Amino acid sequence: MTDQGAVPDFDGAEPPTDGPTDRDAATRETDPHTSDDSETDDSAEPAKTTSARSGAEAVVASLETAGVDTVFGVQGGAIMPVYDALYDAEEISHVTMAHEQGAAHAADAYGAVTGDPGICMATSGPGATNLVTGIADADMDSEPVVALTGQAPSDLVGNDAFQETDTVGVTTPITKSNTFASSADEVGEDVSTAFALAASGRQGPTLVDLPKDVTTDETDIGPTEPSVPDTVSVPDRADEGAVEAAGATIADAERPVILAGGGVVKGNASDELRAFAKEHDIPVATTMPGIGAFPEDHDLALEMAGMHGTGYANMAVTTTDCLLGVGTRFDDRLTGGVDSFAPDATVVHVDIDRAEISKNVEADHPLVGDAGTVLDQLAAAMDSSPDTDEWVAQCADWTAEYPMDYAVPAAETDEGAPDASSFPDDQPVKPQFVVEAVDAATDDDTVVTTGVGQHQMWACQYWTYTEPRTWVSSHGLGAMGYGLPSAIGARVAADDDQSVVCFDGDGSFLMTCQELVVAARENLDITVFVLNNEAIGMVRQWQDAFFDGRRMASEYPWVPKFDTLAEAFGADGFRIESYEDAPDVIEAALETDGPAVVDVYIDPTEDVYPMVPSGGDNGQFALSEDHL
Structure with missing residues (x-):
């Protein structure tokens, strides 16, 4: 259905939203560079008849058939039948996140690292709306994500039932396709199609909204391999x-x-x-x-x-x-x-x-x-x-x-790593130095995730990236808080011998720091470096450059001690206050078997350059505030 009431009568002038939307119909198909699990299979067998199962079990069976190994989510009333069916899924692990936004970001990062759709689940109402930031992020960055949301029973939809939200209506602008599941017989195919569409062509998020009666009703229809609808076509070869x-x-x-x-x-x-x-x-x-x-x-x-x-x-x-x-x-x-x-x-x-x-x-x-x-x-x-x-x-x-350098240049050791002993220890730590030092201490295939802000730009500029799928960030949407939950998703997705490092800012970290409890509970080996300047640094930089230095609501008069906060969540906490601290602390944090957070007290006056003012000429970039 396109709304959460009766099925409308379409005459061909307006396509329903339970398939690909207008912007997808002519442009999205299977991408030959995606995994075999997501490719279109014209010879896919029709749905098999099997013994009676619930609609929720059909959902889980479709995930299993698609090869899904991990689901990120948060429990709740309307999605509970699906979680109950997931209890018996031996090949699927569930990571219980602290917040639904975290679930969506973790699924997004899983897709970014593997190329296969990440799966997130949430209940109806606030559970579904809390996914929206993560879904919008995946849409802007073309990340493959499948969101499964609970919904009030079909006969109550439209009556302002408890925790009812028009999830399809809310998410239509930010998904490749979304579906309001209408029956237990069709819900398995709905999920399979959503998986195929998320993975194919220009990848992106899809959503299936699951009324509670659809997931509790019975069906004898078995799962099918994921395949995109015949109406979806993308050219593989150019003219x-x-x-x-x-x-x-x-x-x-x-x-x-x-x-x-x-x-x-x-x-x-x-x-x-x-x-x-x-x-x-x-x-x-x-x-x-x-x-x-x-x-x-x-x-x-x-x-x-x-x-x-x-x-x-x-x-x-x-x-x-x-x-x-x-x-x-x-x-x-x-x-x-x-x-x-x-x-x-x-x-x-x-x-x-x-x-x-x-x-x-x-x-x-x-x-x-x-x-x-x-x-x-x-x-x-x-x-x-x-x-x-x-x-x-x-x-x-x-x-x-125009070299990428900063005010206090680092001396180089024979290995090319920055030498902390060459820096004056009475000066605050430069964030660029920290990025370079962590890069030097890790392997080339290390996965780097970030939040959004100045720290994100320093992680772009001062880490040397040599492999695809090792840089995971929020680009188009610019969602602060992305860093930590995406590190969790990346850790689950990455090879066991790959390191996962997150660079975050104090402002970005405060938005989703509750996900540390997930990293601790699951004993996920991630290392978070909070580049702490006690401000929303990028906002402050723009205020200084373009608003006459009027720093309104961009500086924090007080922030937590993030190393202590990490320990309260069950992670290991570290702190860097000087260049002298850096080498040993970085080494100890990276060697921690489990989650670690390093609170790095960086130079609060440091800004991100080069910089092209919004709408400016790229050839007229500024190397300092004086150039703006």
Whole structure:
């Protein structure tokens, strides 16, 4: 159903919302770079008849058939039948979160690390509405998530029943598809379809709303393999003629740049991107969601472009004559003012979602298709490479001219790690130093999660990312509080031998710190570094720069001792107050077998630079507040 009353009579002019929405129908299908579990199977067997089971058991059976191994959620009245069915699911673990927002963020991070849909569950009313921030975040960042929400019994829907909310109505704008389950016979297929849609094409969140009577009624219909509806179609390969024209443009370019977006990571196209860039000697910048798509220690790496991107990435993007954008939305935090973004460039735009082509930046060569497939097509179409020797040298000059450094430069040991002993111990600790020191102390495949704010930008700028799916953050929505619950989801998803580190700010950490109890209860090996400047630092930075220093509601007159707070939740607590503390504390926290929180007292005057003012010209980035 589209609403929570009677089924409307559709005449073809308005599609129902229990399938793909308008923006999905022409653009979303199975992505060949996703796992086999999520691919469309035209030969999928019809639903099998089995012995009678409840609708709730049908839901769980569909999750099992889809290969789900973890569900993040919070119990409640309307969802209780599904939880009861989950009791007997031997292959599915449940992680009980402290808050439903945490469940959605954990599921989001699980999807970001694995590429498979993360599952979150909540009850009706406040349980469902508490998921909304996490669902919206997954929608903005194209993360595969399936949300299962309890609902009041069907005959009470529309009567303001206890804990009733129009969950489908609330979440329609922020999901790829959502379904109001109408019967026990259909609910299993509803869940299977939601799983397939979340994983396919341009990934994103889906939702199934589960009235209590639907989950308690009986059915003899068995589960089916997840598959997308026949009405959903996305081109895999771009038009060959368009590819040839784009390839010729790239080959003739003098100053080409590849801009790798989050779609490269989501589409598992990092290998194709790296091969293409290296074969044709083309510098690579990334968007923030695209971090890890190209190794940042490579000579062709320009790192992140945009508002807080590197000076050399922004100079290259501003002066390029051919921009190959792959899997990017060209959002405002990347482009600044659209009129000044890559003004001299012929734009080749590769995206699996047709709706993104020319939405923000006009594409001269639109290539609609799967990122990896289209990059392979371009590689095959190009008989020659552009002559980029002078251009690569120019990019190297910009890298030297605009280095990523900070006021007190770190001395380097033979291993390249920052040497704490070289810093004056009477000066407050620089946050950039902490990021670099933790990076040096961990392996290249460490998964980094963050909240949102200044700490997020420092984690972007001063950690060297070499692998995809090792950077997990809230990009489009910018949801403070994302860091800790996403670290929990990442820890569950990551390989056992991978480390998981979270950089958070004091303001962001305070929003979801209750999830520490989950990490302690489950003995999850995560290490949280709270970069504590006793403020909502990014807001304060903007107030200083653009509001005449009027710091309204951005500074905290008092914050908890986060190391002590961690111990109250059952985690290990540590504190860094000086450079002298840093090496031993970082080592001890990382070696903790279980959750650890490090309260890092950072320089409260430190701000994030480079910076492009909102709507500004990326080529006119500021290196300090005086430049704004």
